[in-house]
Amino acid sequence: MAFKKYTVPMMACVVFLLIFGPTAVAGDTQDVPRISVHQAKKLMGSPDTIVIDVRKYRNWWRSSKKIPTAVREDPSKVDQWIEKFGKNQTLIFYCS
16 A cells, blocks of 8 residues: 555554454543554555544545545544444544
C-alpha cells in the first residue's frame, strides 16, 4: 500500500489500537494500547483492519491531510456507530 508523505506524521498521531469485544464502550478507563507508525502501516495491509479518524468534524473537514482509507466517525457518538464494525476486526483510531 502506497503512503503519501503526509500520512507518516498523521500515523504518528495514532491514538490507539483496539481489538474490540463486547465490553468496549465509550468512557472505558482501561489502559488502551498504543502502536507505532510501523505497526500501523503493517496492520493497514490487512482486510480485517479499519482505520477510524476521530477528529471533530470541523478539524477533519478543514484538513487536507487524511488517510485515504480511513472512515471518519464522531468520537462523541461512539454508541451510535460502534455496531458498524465487527467484533473481530482490528480498529485503529487516530486524530491529529
